[in-house]
Amino acid sequence: MCMSLRIELREMAEVLIKVRKMAFALEMSIKLGKSLSMSGDLYPSDIAPVLAPNKHGQMVIFPMVWGFTHKATTKPLANCRIETADKKALWRDSWYRRRCVIPASLYYEFGYPVYEDDSRSMLEHRNTKKVKFAIQTEGSDITYIAALYRYEDHGGMQVPMFSVLTREAAGTVRDIHDRMPVILDKEDVKEWIRPDGAPFSIAERALTNMAFEKAVEYHRSPNEFITA
Template sequence: MCGRYSLVSELSQLQAEFDFEFSAELTPRYNIAPGQDVLAIGYNNGRRIGSYLRWGLVPFWAKEEKIGYKLINARMESLEEKPSFKHAFQKRRCLIICDGYYEWKKTKSEKQPFRFVMKDRRPFAMAGLFEVWKKADGTKPLATCTIITTEANASTEDIHDRMPVILKQEDYDYWMNPKNSNINELKQLLVPYSAEAMVKYEVSTLVNSPKNEGEELAIPFNSQ
């Protein structure tokens, strides 16, 4: 699964990398957690538009928004069948922007967190789905998202058996465009990312609590 990640790159760098429009402010975050607002990019009439979505998908048919805490990730193997995801998979796909994510390795005494980044330290896009949930009281609709996971690559498998789907740059527009409805072609994009392009390192257990924030969470453990 993917349950925590970071986005500390400057907005100008992200816009140069992903070529999207975004008018809000962006605060560096080292410990993004489920239930919080995250930066996502969607597709609108050929334009890439950035917006904030709450992490934890609330399907349009849900009776209560708290279901979102159970739907922070979506397994790529069951996207077509699971009611929570199948409609969004068909037409509501997005990029969730990140520059490092965390995963935990079980040891005899504790869970040791690791941070996964690109070798060149560039930000990357995780495959996501989004929904807009209309509240019964008629107040502002809630926009939410989930991160799709796939089998672990060679860099990840000794830590966890799953990893987020990281998309290639050339696949961004195809993934986001709601006119693309060939399920088999879409699923071909949801594969483990190249292990050779990634590195991982141990970080402080401070990241274990979503209450903690700051640069020290991303520093290699042996450098602290």
């Protein structure tokens, strides 16, 4: 599960400036009535900078809206479970043909607090009030989050929408939450977005060593969303 992420301006300034100058990004912002800031804390339904292939198969940065839409709900489908991404009709085509990556500074998750020399039972641990954590790839300023995308018609405009892939938690994150995004090594990003790539093989190499700390409070309330 990934309920919000953060993009630090100082780390992503070059990327953000490039995206904001795109005529398509400006048109999307006006058509949807959404901010093109794309920095600070981002939530489902926000526009974010996303790495995806262009028509020539080259990796470029695109503005995309976070969360597929579905007629069964008014909430954006912000997350997709990797265990069923190749099986459910909603995700299958994107899994095989339209994969992308969100380069973020970190992501946020509400989880269980961890204490040194913790002698609590698992039941006591799970009954503890959750706190918000800031989580990022250990030893890196950029966390590459795997996602799927598709185009949707919004007011006559074909808008690219993405949904974050999640997996069973592993490594250090397992202590605070049972799910985590699929985090890629920088070296796997280009291979992941290739339409003829091998997503299963790359997902098996997903990173699990994360650094985390208690996060600051939200500056604004996150939008409601669901995972599918």
